[in-house]
Amino acid sequence: MTFLSYLIGGISLGSVYAIIALGYTMVYGISKMLNFAHGDVIMVGAYVCFFATFRWNLPPAVGVLLAIAMCTILGVIIERLAYKPLRAVASLAVLITAIGVSYFLQNAAQLLWTSNPKVFTSVVGDAAIKLFGGQLSVSVITIVTIAACIVIMIALTWFTGNTKIGKAMRACSEDKGAAQLMGISVNFTISVTFAVGSALAAVAGVLLCSAYPTLMPTTGAMPGIKAFTAAVFGGIGSIPGAMLGGILLGVIEIFGKAYISTQLSDAIVFAVLIIVLLVKPTGLLGKPVNEKV
């Protein structure tokens, strides 16, 4: 029974990683850049929700929607101001700019909201459901997290596969020049991708802080790195890959903590990642790339 409870905990944590990783992967797929500021957008989302629900006493649902709206706007602004001017140049320059944006968000948050940790109360309360005659207790937030992850996964698959803008996204990640010739507005499509990615980050921020209730300006940094790892683990640029990578990472982390060592759990996660990449150099579901001279 403890095994099952660890497994559920792992899937729940993994679902949060998966939602963040989806944002990473979509942005990477379309602009081939590692958006290091993504983790800090999570933090901003969590703060917005915190202030909306606990300071202004708005209902949790409104708080979450407000967080999503703010992060969407933030994501689009970041893309327009910091990344768009660098679209044509080497990816390392964009990487450094993304790091700059990440520093900026962290320090702005520290100035606005101080570095004192805020205690975030779960948006769905801390009720728990007892299963198997009380042997297994699953909190509501765990279920909500897993459900949110599944819904987001299905919605995104439908969105990229069936809608016009979703198809435009796939076309742009395939070949920007050709997409433009077909009448697709590349700038608009990239903005929408950033908007969707940042909205997902807001959801992830709220879910993360509901499960692990300390909120600080650096809250987003480590989950951001882990989710980035998850995206690469599953094969960066692939939506099902990000999902699979995120959940596996969460499960490995929780099992590592429970059965091997709390201190070494991060080392175990990263060691598994290295081993997987050695066997499958482009991640679990990544497409092999043929190299030409």
Add this chain to the structure above:
Amino acid sequence: MKKIRKTSYKNFLIYGFVILAYAVLRLLDGTVGISASLKGQLVPICAYVVMAVSLNLTVGVLGELSLGHAGFMSVGAFTGVVACMSLEAIIPLVPLRMAVSMIIGALCAGAAGVLVGIPVLRLRGDYLAIVTLAFGEIIKNIINCLYVGTDARGLHVSFLTNSDALNLGENGRVIIDGPMGISGITKVSDFTTGVVLILVTLFIVLNLVNSRSGRAIMALRDNRIAAESVGIPVTKYKLMAFVVSAALAGAAGTLYAMNYSTIVASKFNFNTSILILVFVVLGGLGNIWGSIIAAAVLTIIPELLRQFNDYRMLVYAVVLILVMLATNNPALRNLLRRVVGRVSPSKIAKEEPSDGQI
């Protein structure tokens, strides 16, 4: 008499610049005196310069993105300090002991470089970057669980326990105390040691880059398949660049750690790796001059921005973004090119941060 080649001339200019900077700072210190905050930054600046030059070997010359350079620094820092503390009785002469510790730190970091270097050969681009990032985190985690002590019988090592498990004899002392790191380090690093290490690093890197091996490494960067087809052994040269880079980072780690009385593994985290990468990219990929100046200027800037207090890191972030946008702006580059003739991106990068100080 043999004529001095153009590359050697250029290299002598870099050595000369470092020695000149050293002389000027020493002179200023002796006469007018330099501010305490700058003085405290001298050894870290030297360590960061060595880190930036060595990372430039991986990122600029070999062309592989590394996000875990601080991991090698960490290996060098901890092994170097352990070596220095345990050799205290054997080698009483401080500069010699420091040199031996740095060499031990460099060797251990180099060995770690071989371990990480092997997967490097199979992976490309962002997948490689994530492996180096993962490595940096693993090193940090492992050192946090490591306990090392010394007594009359030699070194004792214990993993995942606590300092009591070391079973130290009488007069034994704990060196690495798990997450507490190393405390009670005798500060033996000074500015002179730092500058000597910079000169050694420059000597190694510049000679490597301008040698047959260096040209092979750059050929791999420019086109791996083409280089392989003309008979350049990929494994050998990639590993060579990677391991040299790691070993130099190890020596820098020893230098850095010996400047503080306590050192913990979490100091060498992802953010430190990123900081070094920022130096390299702002200085210009493959540009050794750029790395030296960017590392020095960007370490001083946060100190100079002290008057902004809480806003200083915010200003630093804005400066960083603006510099990246400005140096990559085609209109501005063309303008500068017309004004100053041919301007490399690294030159603009050097000028921009100094504007941000005002």
